[in-house]
Amino acid sequence: MASQQAMIIVNPSSGREKAQQYKDDIKEILQQQDYEVSVRETEKAYDALQFAEEASQSKIGLVSVLGGDGTVNEVINGLAEKEYRPMLHIIPLGTVNNFAKALNIPLKPEEASHVLNEMNARPVDVGKINDHYFMNLVNIGAIAEATYQVSADQKSKLGPLAYFIEGVKKFSEHDIFAAEIEHDQQKEAYQVILIIIAVTDTLAGIQHVLSEAEVDDGYLHVYAIKDLTNLESVSMLTQFVNGSLKDQQQVAYWKTKEISVHTTPSKITNIDGDEGESTPIKLSVLKQHINILT
C-alpha cells in the first residue's frame, strides 16, 4: 500500500499543450516512489488556489505544480498562512517562469521532473500584500501596469523580452508619481517612476537583477526608482543587468520586514506578473517559509 500522498496540480493551458504528457510522467515517477497520487486539472482562475487549500487540509505530503508563474502564485496563495503546508515541486510551463529561475529550478520540464529523485527541499520566503501573497515581487507604477498590455502573441514570440520592451518604453515616458513610504518607524516622501518590492532576485525573467534579495533571508527588498534623465535610463539598464540597482544614485533601497506605500494618484500594483490592487498597500514577509524542491 502507498505510504504517502501527493497531489499534481496541472494547468492544461500552460506550456503549449505538453502539460498532459508531463503530468503522466510525474505521476509515474511519484508512483514509483510509493506515493498515492491524485491529479487536479485547473479550468479557470483560482482553481489552483482551491486545490492547494484542499491539499493542506488533507495533509498531502507533496504538491507538484505544472504551470506558469500565475498557477504557482495561486498555489502559494492557497498555502501561505496555513498551519500545514505541503512540500512543493514545480514544473515550469509558463513563458517567463520568473520564480523557477529565481530558485534555479530546471526550466526543461524533463529535467525539472528529475528534481523529484533528489528531494532536496529549500525554504523560501513568502511576501504578503494586503490580503494576498507573493513569492517573487510586487511592482508599483506605470511600468507595472504596462505589463498587462503585453499580448499573448508578443509573449509567445518574444517571451520575457516582451515585458522588458514594454518596461523600457514606459521608462522613457517619465510617468512620475508621489509615494509616501513608511517602514521601521520612518516616513519618507518620494517622487518616483517605479517601486519594486521583492523577496527573490529575479525580475522579468532576468536572474540576479535584485542581487541582494536572497530567497530565504526573511526580508523584503524595496527599490524606489526616482525620475531619470534619458542618459540615466541607459545607465540604469546596465545596472539592472549587473545586479547593482541599489547602488544607483537615483534608487532608494531598504531591507525591511514591513512597509506601507501610499501613492498619489493611486496606482495599481502588479503582483508576480498578475494585476494586483490599488494602493495604499501594506507589505510584509511571513515568518513561515514554504519548502520547495530545487
Ligand SMILES: Nc1ncnc2c1ncn2[C@@H]1O[C@H](COP(=O)(O)OP(=O)(O)OP(=O)(O)O)[C@@H](O)[C@H]1O
Ligand atoms: N484550463 C484552463 N484554460 C485556460 N486558462 C486557464 C485554465 N486553467 C487556469 N487558467 C488560467 O491560467 C492562469 C495561469 O496561467 P499560467 O501562469 O500557469 O501560465 P502562462 O500564462 O502560460 O504563464 P506565463 O504567465 O508565464 O505566460 C490562471 O491564473 C488561470 O486564470
